[in-house]
Amino acid sequence: MWAESEGVGRGTTFFFTIEAGAVEKQAGSPIDHHLNHHTDELKGKSILVVDDNDSNRFVLSRQLKNWGMVAHTAASAEEALAFLRQAGEIDVAIIDMGMPEVDGVWLAKLIRQSERWRNLPLLLLTSIGSAPGGMNGYRIQSEQGLFAGILTKPSRTTHLAYALYRIFDKQSAAPKESEALPLLLPGDGEAPAEATTPQPLRILLAEDNAVNQRVALLILRKLGYEADLAANGLEVLDALRRQPYDLILMDVQMPEMDGLDATRQIRRTDSLGQQPHIVAMTANAMQGDRAQCLAAGMDDYISKPMRAQELSALLNRLTTR
Numbered sequence: 001m002w003a004e005s006e007g008v009g010r011g012t013t014f015f016f017t018i019e020a021g022a023v024e025k026q027a028g029s030p031i032d033h034h035l036n037h038h039t040d041e042l043k044g045k046s047i048l049v050v051d052d053n054d055s056n057r058f059v060l061s062r063q064l065k066n067w068g069m070v071a072h073t074a075a076s077a078e079e080a081l082a083f084l085r086q087a088g089e090i091d092v093a094i095i096d097m098g099m100p101e102v103d104g105v106w107l108a109k110l111i112r113q114s115e116r117w118r119n120l121p122l123l124l125l126t127s128i129g130s131a132p133g134g135m136n137g138y139r140i141q142s143e144q145g146l147f148a149g150i151l152t153k154p155s156r157t158t159h160l161a162y163a164l165y166r167i168f169d170k171q172s173a174a175p176k177e178s179e180a181l182p183l184l185l186p187g188d189g190e191a192p193a194e195a196t197t198p199q200p201l202r203i204l205l206a207e208d209n210a211v212n213q214r215v216a217l218l219i220l221r222k223l224g225y226e227a228d229l230a231a232n233g234l235e236v237l238d239a240l241r242r243q244p245y246d247l248i249l250m251d252v253q254m255p256e257m258d259g260l261d262a263t264r265q266i267r268r269t270d271s272l273g274q275q276p277h278i279v280a281m282t283a284n285a286m287q288g289d290r291a292q293c294l295a296a297g298m299d300d301y302i303s304k305p306m307r308a309q310e311l312s313a314l315l316n317r318l319t320t321r
Helices: 031-040 054-066 077-086 105-114 157-168 208-223 233-242 259-267 286-297 308-320
Strands: 002-005 012-014 046-050 070-074 092-096 122-127 150-153 203-206 227-230 248-253 277-282 300-303
Touching: 046 054, 046 077, 054 070, 077 105, 092 105, 092 150, 092 157, 105 122, 122 157, 150 157, 203 208, 203 233, 208 227, 208 308, 227 233, 233 259, 248 259, 259 277, 259 286, 277 286, 286 300, 300 308
Parallel strands: 046 070, 046 092, 092 122, 122 150, 203 227, 203 248, 248 277, 277 300
Antiparallel strands: 002 012
C-alpha cells in the first residue's frame, strides 16, 4: 500500500495491491434471489434516462438493458422533451436532479404539463443531501404527485431495481413479508417483527457515511419508519427550519458541523417550538463519551454499528410516549 501526492492542494492518489484466489461459482445470496425476482418484472419495459453526464447515462442504460428493459437516453431537458413529443410507448423515466439550465424538478413539471405524459412514472436521481425537501433514499413521494420515487447517487443496483419494481407492482406498494430483504445485522439475535403500517414519528437521520446511511434507512424501513437525511450538522439545522421532527438520530462525528455542535445550536434555538428528541450515534462506547453527548443536550445514546433490536426498543419507547 502506498500513496503519491503532487503537493498541497493538488490531491493524493492511494494505491494498494492484493492477491486473491479464484473460487467456484456459488449459489446466489438471498439478495441476488430478490433482485432477480424484481428484475423479472422489468423485462420489456421502455425507459427514458435523462442525465447530462455521459458516463452516468452509459452505466445506467447498460444496467437497465441487462435487466431486459428498452433504454432510451437524453442529455438534457430539451432533448428529453423532444424525444417524448415523438416517442411511442414509454413506461417510466429516470431524471437527474442536477442538470444545467433546466433541472430535474422543472423537467418533471414540464412533462406533467403534457396530457399524454401526465401519469408517466418519474424517478429522480439526486446527490446526497440535495433532494427536494431533504428527502433521500428511494422513499416514495406519492403525496407530492411529481415523482414516484427519489434515489440518491450513486444508487445501488438493488435500490434501483426495487424502486422500478414498486412502480410496476400493481398489487402492493411494498414487498410482501416473504419478499423483504433480510436486514438482521450481526449480533442482533432475533429480527424485530416487520411493521405492517407506517409509524407516526417524523425522523431525521444525520450521518455523513453513505454505507451507514443505507444501513440505518433499511433498518428503519424494516421497522415501519421513513426518515429524511442530513449529511452534517448544517444540513440538520436547515432541515429543522423547513419542518419539525420528533426524532433526530445524530452521528457525533460529521464534517463541517459535528453532532455535538448541532445539538447545542438546536437547544439554544427557541423558535423551533417543540424540541426534537436527539439520540447520539457514536462508535465510542466510553462512559465519558456518553456524558459528553448528554451534556451537549442529547436525550439518548446508541452505539455504532447500529443494531436493529436496540433501535427498535428506542422507537417503541418514543412512539409509546
